[in-house]
Amino acid sequence: MTTRAWLLSEQPASRRQARLGQAYRTWLAFRANWLAMVGLAIVVALVVVAALADVLAPYNPILGQDLNTTRLLPPLSPGHLLGTDDLARDILSRLIHGTRLTLMVVVLVALIATPIGLLVGTTAGYFGGWIDTVLMRLTDIVLAFPRLILALAFVAALGPGIENAVIAIAITSWPPYARLARAETLTVRNSDFIAATRLQGASSARIIWKHIVPLCMSSVIIRVTLDMAGIILTAAGLGFLGLGAQPPQPEWGAMIAGGRRFLIDQWWVATMPGIAIFIVSLGFNLLGDGLRDVLDPKGRK
Amino acid sequence: MTTLTQNRGRRGALWLRRAVGLLATVAATFFGLLLVTFLIGRIVPVDPVLAVVGDRAPQSVYDKVFHELGLDRPLWEQFWMWLQKVATGDFGTSFLTKKPIVEDIRRVFPATLELATVSIIIGTLVGVPAGVWAAVRQGRWADQLVRVLGLVGYSAPIFWLGLLGLLIFYAKLGVVAGPGRIDIAYEYSFTPETGLYLWDTARQGAWDAFGNAFSHIILPASLLGYFSMAYISRMTRSFMLAELGQEYIVTARVKGVPEWRIIWVHALRNAAVPLVTVIALSYAGLLEGSVLTETVFAWPGLGQYLTNSLQNADMNAVLGGTLVIGAIFVGLNLLSDLLYSMLDARVRRGS
Numbered sequence: 001m002t003t004r005a006w007l008l009s010e011q012p013a014s015r016r017q018a019r020l021g022q023a024y025r026t027w028l029a030f031r032a033n034w035l036a037m038v039g040l041a042i043v044v045a046l047v048v049v050a051a052l053a054d055v056l057a058p059y060n061p062i063l064g065q066d067l068n069t070t071r072l073l074p075p076l077s078p079g080h081l082l083g084t085d086d087l088a089r090d091i092l093s094r095l096i097h098g099t100r101l102t103l104m105v106v107v108l109v110a111l112i113a114t115p116i117g118l119l120v121g122t123t124a125g126y127f128g129g130w131i132d133t134v135l136m137r138l139t140d141i142v143l144a145f146p147r148l149i150l151a152l153a154f155v156a157a158l159g160p161g162i163e164n165a166v167i168a169i170a171i172t173s174w175p176p177y178a179r180l181a182r183a184e185t186l187t188v189r190n191s192d193f194i195a196a197t198r199l200q201g202a203s204s205a206r207i208i209w210k211h212i213v214p215l216c217m218s219s220v221i222i223r224v225t226l227d228m229a230g231i232i233l234t235a236a237g238l239g240f241l242g243l244g245a246q247p248p249q250p251e252w253g254a255m256i257a258g259g260r261r262f263l264i265d266q267w268w269v270a271t272m273p274g275i276a277i278f279i280v281s282l283g284f285n286l287l288g289d290g291l292r293d294v295l296d297p298k299g300r301k
Numbered sequence: 302m303t304t305l306t307q308n309r310g311r312r313g314a315l316w317l318r319r320a321v322g323l324l325a326t327v328a329a330t331f332f333g334l335l336l337v338t339f340l341i342g343r344i345v346p347v348d349p350v351l352a353v354v355g356d357r358a359p360q361s362v363y364d365k366v367f368h369e370l371g372l373d374r375p376l377w378e379q380f381w382m383w384l385q386k387v388a389t390g391d392f393g394t395s396f397l398t399k400k401p402i403v404e405d406i407r408r409v410f411p412a413t414l415e416l417a418t419v420s421i422i423i424g425t426l427v428g429v430p431a432g433v434w435a436a437v438r439q440g441r442w443a444d445q446l447v448r449v450l451g452l453v454g455y456s457a458p459i460f461w462l463g464l465l466g467l468l469i470f471y472a473k474l475g476v477v478a479g480p481g482r483i484d485i486a487y488e489y490s491f492t493p494e495t496g497l498y499l500w501d502t503a504r505q506g507a508w509d510a511f512g513n514a515f516s517h518i519i520l521p522a523s524l525l526g527y528f529s530m531a532y533i534s535r536m537t538r539s540f541m542l543a544e545l546g547q548e549y550i551v552t553a554r555v556k557g558v559p560e561w562r563i564i565w566v567h568a569l570r571n572a573a574v575p576l577v578t579v580i581a582l583s584y585a586g587l588l589e590g591s592v593l594t595e596t597v598f599a600w601p602g603l604g605q606y607l608t609n610s611l612q613n614a615d616m617n618a619v620l621g622g623t624l625v626i627g628a629i630f631v632g633l634n635l636l637s638d639l640l641y642s643m644l645d646a647r648v649r650r651g652s
Binding site: 137138140141142144145146147148149150152153154156157158229233236237240241242243253256260263264267270271273274277278281282285286289 | 326329330333334337338341342344345452453455456457458459460461462464465467468472585588589592593596607608611612614616619620622623626627630631634
């Protein structure tokens with residue numbers, strides 16, 4: 001029996017086979033969507049480039065070359081594929097190193113915001129009553145705030161810098177996850193298996209973390225993936241306003257702000273980082289759309 | 302007869318309860334907004350006393366001002382004092398312009414309002430037909446085109462598109478005017494009554510100035526409109542698909558109603574109800590988008606005021622601006638909720 005036949009077997013012999021088979025079917029459905037595959041390729045490329053930035057980047061991203069001869073070189077100059085900026089730094093190398101900052105922001109925001117959202121949402125959904133009312137009202141309040149404006153005010157208060165930008169974005173992005181987790185919790189909280197666990201004497205905390213949270217994970221992960229493009233754009237916006245990563249860090253939004261002064265004569269300095277932001281957030285959008293089509297049964301036609 | 306009155310009484314009670322619940326939500330949201338802005342103002346590393354007295358003041362003056370500002374009181378008391386001030390419209394004075402924040406905001410707000418309004422008009426006029434078109438041609442290339450255009454709108458940083466737009470349409474082609482709201486030559490050819498330049502110039506018949514203001518607003522408004530279009534067209538598409546799958550559409554087809562009438566009258570009218578909320582929400586989203594757009598286009602609105610104050614650590618102005626934008630945002634959210642329940646008979650009847 002081939003692996004493929006084993007995976008697609010209609011009568012799985014073990015729980016592991018069934019689970020792997022399900023994952024394989026999901027993958028097959030995902031693979032058929034070529035736009036989603038493009039998205040996946042972009043995201044994988046982002047991770048690979050970030051991991052190998054030191055090897056891939058031809059020049060130092062922070063220290064420039066000779067200011068007399070290599071300043072503001074146009075794209076396709078010998079040795080500088082995308083040209084150089086006003087401090088004679090190779091733009092390609094800066095973009096390559098910038099992937100690390102972008103990836104860091106996305107991962108950190110996801111790592112901070114997802115647990116907060118899961119905790120608030122599952123707790124509210126599981127206990128119900130006044131706990132639900134209080135937590136969900138809190139969620140609605142945060143959700144009613146304009147995200148970028150609030151992030152701006154937070155960064156203004158905490159001081160500019162990429163760490164504070166991450167905190168500000170995370171603080172403003174958890175409410176949708178809480179709502180989603182609550183909705184998922186409500187559908188399972190009266191199930192027999194939850195009742196069985198409770199009869200065995202499991203504490204509420206154990207039921208929530210061991211039995212409810214795993215069931216909420218897949219929909220929350222899709223939602224986080226869909227939001228990642230927005231997170232990247234917010235971080236870039238903060239960087240553009242000078243409130244995110246500080247120079248000389250090769251953050252893409254800050255690079256656009258730096259290139260603004262030479263926009264008319266040296267268009268490439270501001271244009272190249274924008275293309276990078278665009279490609280990466282497009283990748284996350286395509287991936288998220290594809291994941292939603294495959295994993296969300298409600299969206300399935 | 303009795304059951305009818307009873308029913309009506311119960312429905313009235315239900316409506317009252319919902320209204321009270323809604324008011325409570327709004328009050329809680331505003332309270333939260335005030336609390337958060339207040340707390341942000343407290344954790345700022347800027348010393349408010351030094352901002353008043355300067356760094357050369359003797360210790361006695363410093364202590365006096367420290368006491369006058371109420372900084373020696375407990376935090377909740379300070380919050381209460383601040384609430385009382387905000388309730389009377391006193392947000393303090395801007396450190397940059399030396400004017401009360403309220404006056405500043407009143408001056409810059411019309412610029413943002415005008416930009417956001419023109420943008421939402423563009424976004425709706427393009428987004429709704431695009432969404433309808435995509436739904437009718439579901440799965441065909443028209444659908445794909447609208448989808449890709451929407452995805453580009455979702456993925457491109459708006460400040461970057463703004464810069465590219467300025468580079469191409471202003472610097473290279475010269476078809477639109479550059480940054481700012483109006484050229485200085487036209488600035489005094491009309492009297493700004495409402496502060497909405499397009500409206501003012503049109504009313505006073507200053508058509509040269511109108512043309513100039515229009516050529517200034519069209520690029521930023523199209524860009525912002527494009528972003529709301531991305532959202533509006535996607536939502537229109539899904540609402541239309543839901544409506545077109547309904548049985549009353551089949552009935553209409555069987556009756557021989559022309560296809561254009563089925564799409565634009567029967568289906569779109571029903572899809573319009575949730576669409577209203579979507580448009581109200583994107584209008585609120587435009588306020589956010591305006592912060593970055595206004596910076597790029599040197600548009601003298603609320604967004605630019607906010608970023609300028611941020612970069613100069615003018616905290617009173619930042620908090621005032623955040624509060625105003627937050628309040629409008631909450632208000633529009635509420636409005637979209639109300640519109641939804643007013644327009645949709647199913648919701649209106651109460652579930």
